[in-house]
Amino acid sequence: xxxxxxxxxxxxxxxxxxxxxxxxxxxxxxxxxxxxxxxxxxxxxxxxxxxxxxxxxxxxxxxxxxxxxxxxxxxxxxxxxxxxxxxxxxxxxxxxxxxxxxxxxxxxxxxxxxxxxxxxxxxxxxxxxxxxxxxxxxxxxxxxxxxxxxxxxxxxxxxxxxxxxxxxxxxxxxxxxxxxxxxxxxxxxxxxxxxxxxxxxxxxxxxxxxxxxxxxxxxxxxxxxxxxxxxxxxxxxxxxxxxxxxxxxxxxxxxxxxxxxxxxxxxxxxxxxxxxxxxxxxxxxxxxxxxxxxxxxxxxxxxxxxxxxxxxxxxxxxxxxxxxxxxxxxxxxxxxxxxxxxxxxxxxxxxxxxxxxxxxxxxxxxxxxxxxxxxxxxxxxxxxxxxxxxxxxxxxxxxxxxxxxxxxx
Numbered sequence: 001x002x003x004x005x006x007x008x009x010x011x012x013x014x015x016x017x018x019x020x021x022x023x024x025x026x027x028x029x030x031x032x033x034x035x036x037x038x039x040x041x042x043x044x045x046x047x048x049x050x051x052x053x054x055x056x057x058x059x060x061x062x063x064x065x066x067x068x069x070x071x072x073x074x075x076x077x078x079x080x081x082x083x084x085x086x087x088x089x090x091x092x093x094x095x096x097x098x099x100x101x102x103x104x105x106x107x108x109x110x111x112x113x114x115x116x117x118x119x120x121x122x123x124x125x126x127x128x129x130x131x132x133x134x135x136x137x138x139x140x141x142x143x144x145x146x147x148x149x150x151x152x153x154x155x156x157x158x159x160x161x162x163x164x165x166x167x168x169x170x171x172x173x174x175x176x177x178x179x180x181x182x183x184x185x186x187x188x189x190x191x192x193x194x195x196x197x198x199x200x201x202x203x204x205x206x207x208x209x210x211x212x213x214x215x216x217x218x219x220x221x222x223x224x225x226x227x228x229x230x231x232x233x234x235x236x237x238x239x240x241x242x243x244x245x246x247x248x249x250x251x252x253x254x255x256x257x258x259x260x261x262x263x264x265x266x267x268x269x270x271x272x273x274x275x276x277x278x279x280x281x282x283x284x285x286x287x288x289x290x291x292x293x294x295x296x297x298x299x300x301x302x303x304x305x306x307x308x309x310x311x312x313x314x315x316x317x318x319x320x321x322x323x324x325x326x327x328x329x330x331x332x333x334x335x336x337x338x339x340x341x342x343x344x345x346x347x348x349x350x351x352x353x354x355x356x357x358x359x360x361x362x363x364x365x366x367x368x369x370x371x372x373x374x375x376x377x378x379x380x381x382x383x384x385x386x387x388x389x390x391x392x393x394x395x396x397x398x399x400x401x402x403x404x405x406x407x408x409x
Contacts, residue, residue, distance in 0.1 A: 008320035090379030091397035117377030185293035225261030
């Protein structure tokens with residue numbers, strides 16, 4: 001467990017890879033891997049040694065084999081589901097909201113059920129690159145002009161007030177989404193609601209412009225936003241290409257920010273390229289991305305603690321990466337670190353609620369990320385698949401997979 005490989009990571013983490021024989025993997029769940037074909041399918045076979053039994057004493061699971069097919073294009077997924085080739089869709093990620101009305105009309109004829117599990121357990125946000133470090137050659141990771149904007153709290157707040165999240169929900173999520181204000185998912189007992197003191201940034205262009213002017217920004221005769229040194233405020237916004245919801249959100253944010261004089265160059269890019277930028281090269285201005293959630297706040301420690309590998313908005317040097325110079329955690333980042341460490345050690349639920357309440361307030365006050373709108377947990381499943389218990393938590397529609405039964409009429 002402690003032996004380090006040449007890449008700087010524990011050898012334990014590289015013991016199993018995509019080339020490992022699936023039958024050699026040790027499991028204690030309801031299913032074990034039978035075969036894996038990269039980019040095509042993953043086949044699970046019933047684990048004969050699974051410990052759980054039903055009320056009648058019969059060993060679970062009921063279903064002998066499950067085939068998980070990889071279909072990257074969601075429109076193709078929809079076609080295959082409607083043709084009867086798939087038994088479930090939306091189990092790993094929620095259905096796109098524009099599919100809701102179509103599938104709702106076809107439920108009876110198609111012998112399937114459309115399930116709404118409430119808000120999806122996760123967050124969707126826009127974030128700026130706040131990293132003020134330099135690379136190994138001494139070059140600033142972020143253009144110093146842009147870095148001054150991004151690291152100005154009033155600028156981030158102004159951007160938050162200028163994004164019309166209700167319009168995003170109405171137009172892109174068909175009114176089925178949930179407007180987000182917290183880094184903790186709404187299903188969690190640790191979630192802090194606005195009525196309990198959480199700061200929110202509802203759409204308000206006047207407030208946005210006031211904040212910008214108060215921070216030294218100004219407008220030219222064409223209504224373009226300039227900083228105090230006369231630089232046009234313009235930055236690139238990325239998200240993962242192919243995710244049509246995020247692409248649509250990015251296009252709207254581009255429009256929204258133009259109303260306060262900011263030019264956004266919206267550029268969806270390959271997902272792997274995006275992850276390389278945010279977790280390695282640090283070569284980005286702003287991006288839209290999601291983060292899987294859960295009821296336990298500490299599950300997002302890798303995002304929120306300053307040393308975490310997903311702490312993209314101010315990424316510290318990670319193991320095996322080229323060195324960077326002058327990286328520093330900001331005071332509010334250090335306070336988040338303290339709160340997470342304290343919260344992880346605290347056993348009293350009410351005290352933990354208070355600790356993570358302070359964390360949520362701090363995030364909304366400092367705005368390292370701007371929370372947007374979250375999906376509803378939507379999935380469709382054939383009626384022959386019975387005993388499906390669906391909700392937005394945990395982040396998988398078939399979470400009670402050992403209890404599922406398949407009954408063909």
